[in-house]
Amino acid sequence: DAGITQSPRHKVTETGTPVTLRCHQTENHRYMYWYRQDPGHGLRLIHYSYGVKDTDKGEVSDGYSVSRSKTEDFLLTLESATSSQTSVYFCAARKGQGTGELFFGEGSRLTVL
């Protein structure tokens, strides 16, 4: 058990509405990541965090923001959802940089109508 839970697991929303996905981990991992997975594109990094209040952008960060106020929680927010943000979102976490094994949550499927 990787100790990573995502909520909600499924969400349908309308264009223009804000959406927040939550990732919770119980293993005291320092690094946390949000990826999206789309057919033909594989897994692409949205944002990541290397500590409480320390975050940085990934390759597809436009339209997304993140926050990490506690070690165990990493939130991904879509300020105004668009249909192009329909995807499966995965949270991942690991203890350290460069050596740590990466653990994943089960994913959150988001549909923007």
Add this chain to the structure above:
Amino acid sequence: KQEVTQIPAALSVPEGENLVLNCSFTDSAIYNLQWFRQDPGKGLTSLLLIQSSQREQTSGRLNASLDKSSGRSTLYIAASQPGDSATYLCAVDNTDKLIFGTGTRLQVFP
């Protein structure tokens, strides 16, 4: 910019065959390389982690090798079983984030 490629994109084999899945990357300055398995509708499960100083790692019927100088890794699956059917992804770690390949979808039929 690091790019990761996996070949083949899909593979269908009869049970019992030995398999080789390939992963190539463009920047050899990596910390480590990980192989993952993903079942449909599920998250990714880590299979093997190879540090940059290592040449290979083994776990049961799985063996992964790493050749940094040529930018290549292979995942060898011995005596494949229907339960091995899944998508296999490799990911390289050369800063503080991992870059993923698009995966190889494997089907093993009885």
